[in-house]
Amino acid sequence: MNWKRTLVAAPLSAALIFSAAGVPVSAEASDSNPSVDTAAVDLRADLGHLLSEHAFLAIEAMRNGADGSEDFQASVDALKSNTKDLSKAIASVYGDEAGQSFKDMWSAHIGYFVDYVNATAEGNKEAKQTALDNLSQYREDFSQFLETATDKRLEAGSLADSLQMHVDQLIGAFDSYAAEDYQQAYKHEREAIGHMHMVAKGLSSAVVDQMPDQFNNTMAVTPAGDLRADLGKLLSEHAGIAAIAMQNGIEGTADFEASTKALSGNTEDLSAAIASVYGEDAGKKFEDMWSEHIGYFVDYVNATAEEDEKAKQEAMDNLKMYKEDFSAFIEEATGGNVEASAMAEGLQTHVNQLIGAFDSYANGSYDEAFSQTRDAYGHMYGAAKLLSSGIVAQNSDKFASDMPSEMPDTGMGTMAEQNNDMMWAWILGAGVFALAALAAIRKYTTANHDK
Amino acid sequence: MWKFISILLLMLLVSCGQTQSTGSFSQQDKDEVQVQGEVTQKTDGSAENKNGNQNNDQLETTSSSVIKDPSYGIVPETIKIDSIGVDSAVEKVGLKDNGQMGVPENFRLTGWFDRGSKPGERGSAVIDGHVDDKTGPGVFFDLEDMKKGDEVEVFNDEGDKLVFEVVDKQVFPMNDAPVEDIFGYTSRRMLNLVTCTGTFDHSKGSHLDRLVVYTELKE
Numbered sequence: 001m002n003w004k005r006t007l008v009a010a011p012l013s014a015a016l017i018f019s020a021a022g023v024p025v026s027a028e029a030s031d032s033n034p035s036v037d038t039a040a041v042d043l044r045a046d047l048g049h050l051l052s053e054h055a056f057l058a059i060e061a062m063r064n065g066a067d068g069s070e071d072f073q074a075s076v077d078a079l080k081s082n083t084k085d086l087s088k089a090i091a092s093v094y095g096d097e098a099g100q101s102f103k104d105m106w107s108a109h110i111g112y113f114v115d116y117v118n119a120t121a122e123g124n125k126e127a128k129q130t131a132l133d134n135l136s137q138y139r140e141d142f143s144q145f146l147e148t149a150t151d152k153r154l155e156a157g158s159l160a161d162s163l164q165m166h167v168d169q170l171i172g173a174f175d176s177y178a179a180e181d182y183q184q185a186y187k188h189e190r191e192a193i194g195h196m197h198m199v200a201k202g203l204s205s206a207v208v209d210q211m212p213d214q215f216n217n218t219m220a221v222t223p224a225g226d227l228r229a230d231l232g233k234l235l236s237e238h239a240g241i242a243a244i245a246m247q248n249g250i251e252g253t254a255d256f257e258a259s260t261k262a263l264s265g266n267t268e269d270l271s272a273a274i275a276s277v278y279g280e281d282a283g284k285k286f287e288d289m290w291s292e293h294i295g296y297f298v299d300y301v302n303a304t305a306e307e308d309e310k311a312k313q314e315a316m317d318n319l320k321m322y323k324e325d326f327s328a329f330i331e332e333a334t335g336g337n338v339e340a341s342a343m344a345e346g347l348q349t350h351v352n353q354l355i356g357a358f359d360s361y362a363n364g365s366y367d368e369a370f371s372q373t374r375d376a377y378g379h380m381y382g383a384a385k386l387l388s389s390g391i392v393a394q395n396s397d398k399f400a401s402d403m404p405s406e407m408p409d410t411g412m413g414t415m416a417e418q419n420n421d422m423m424w425a426w427i428l429g430a431g432v433f434a435l436a437a438l439a440a441i442r443k444y445t446t447a448n449h450d451k
Numbered sequence: 452m453w454k455f456i457s458i459l460l461l462m463l464l465v466s467c468g469q470t471q472s473t474g475s476f477s478q479q480d481k482d483e484v485q486v487q488g489e490v491t492q493k494t495d496g497s498a499e500n501k502n503g504n505q506n507n508d509q510l511e512t513t514s515s516s517v518i519k520d521p522s523y524g525i526v527p528e529t530i531k532i533d534s535i536g537v538d539s540a541v542e543k544v545g546l547k548d549n550g551q552m553g554v555p556e557n558f559r560l561t562g563w564f565d566r567g568s569k570p571g572e573r574g575s576a577v578i579d580g581h582v583d584d585k586t587g588p589g590v591f592f593d594l595e596d597m598k599k600g601d602e603v604e605v606f607n608d609e610g611d612k613l614v615f616e617v618v619d620k621q622v623f624p625m626n627d628a629p630v631e632d633i634f635g636y637t638s639r640r641m642l643n644l645v646t647c648t649g650t651f652d653h654s655k656g657s658h659l660d661r662l663v664v665y666t667e668l669k670e
Contacts, residue, residue, distance in 0.1 A: 155637065155639065162638060165520065172515045176514035179514040198520060202638025209631075209635070221635065221636035402566040403630060403635070406626075407551065407628045407630065407661045408544075408579045409554060410579050410645065411582045412656075
């Protein structure tokens, strides 16, 4: 089986792959040439995409479950298709049998969350506790699965601990939502999404470590890989939370404001990431432009609520104009390493996906709404690759590998092996010195004596 | 007269021994070590309950504080290993031009690879030290005697302490060590101690093997 092709082709449908054909893609990383485009970094990006999307969709589904909202089933189905993609990714690395047992285990843990949501809705304390007990067992199950798959007990243990934290985070997000503490609920959600990228970092490292040949001896965690992962995390989170905020906006839900605040928090983090490479001024400019495009989306939602076709068109026109400005900004910042045309094409896809998801939601086509939301989420991983690839090419020094190529030189002499010889040398040397000293003293005393 | 010679000899040997013992140099050569503000911030999962659910008093569903992966990373200032009598200052070392991890000039000091993970962070932090120099044993002379379960203590300049535990010990040929493994990322919070071992090759001016003691944070 060609694991690499399966891994890329199966979980990431064509729609998810960034559509820009002219992505500057360099060959595998060499020591002198840091790259975001290696087999190991690809694995990390794929796992980060699917694991974090799981957290995002699971929280969404739990919220819908708590509210008994009409799109509940559609959100659960989206979560299930994420599980399918994730299992395929696992199968592409560890084989079909492992993929299946992963799927069974993963689906079971989703089932316990559903139990928790239902028990909360029914006010059934006992059932809630049973769900929590089942979820705490999940760490053991996952640890066992990873131990079998990776042959590394200790690594499996620490990864399973991370996944147990994921469980706690989802429960936390849901509880805060149920307690109507919406800001806290979205804080939990952002943390839960970010946490899954850490799991992906550890899992991809363990996989690559286990089968280095299959990843062309590349590493999942490098400065360039970190940039790609960071941008993928923040851009996809932007798409996901924007889609939800737009839904909240048209419904006028109580958590609307909290969702827009979460979106602003994401914008701040993205701007900080840009500033870390290009400086504060560029970061500020990025933040202004990025916030501007969010504003046009808000205009579109408001126009839809007011059924004002003209205002809707105006918002779309503004987004189109913004697309050109923003792409030019990125091309300039990256010194032409990211072409404006490629950036613009990617942005247009992003706009189409979010507007498409929103329109479908407003029409009551919930399946379509979630399918487009998933596309919008996944699309951002292509955008992250495009952007990070340009940034790394432009700043190759800054993203050079920080690993030593050789072990340190931590010994100069011959103590370790030739201890006895050394001892004799000392004694001999010391003896000679002592004799010399004695001679000197004698001479000195003789001289004194002579006075 | 022979008595006199042997007393002199003894005195000389004793003074040699003193300079060669692995003493505490923690106050010496202290680099300006800065802590980047992420020392031991344990998140507790205690409920804040900012906004309790008054409508469903049966449910006890409350909003809790955000659950974060705890961050323990510190910039190491001192390393203490009681089992082999090490108490040494930690310098920052980087990469040499030839791609080797750097090592402190002073063979009684240890060096932390500051381009990698901090001790306590997820990943592999690495501290190296000389096994010897031309005149005698270095700070990690007895590293090979460490056993599974032995503890390693690391302190930052504010005295915050992290305790690591030996989980493995390996010897690799100098030119065939799994550098990615020793320095690379892992979801575990590792601190790997490195020194030289094996025959000293005069033609290469180096010991032929490298000893790695793998330790993991005790949480």
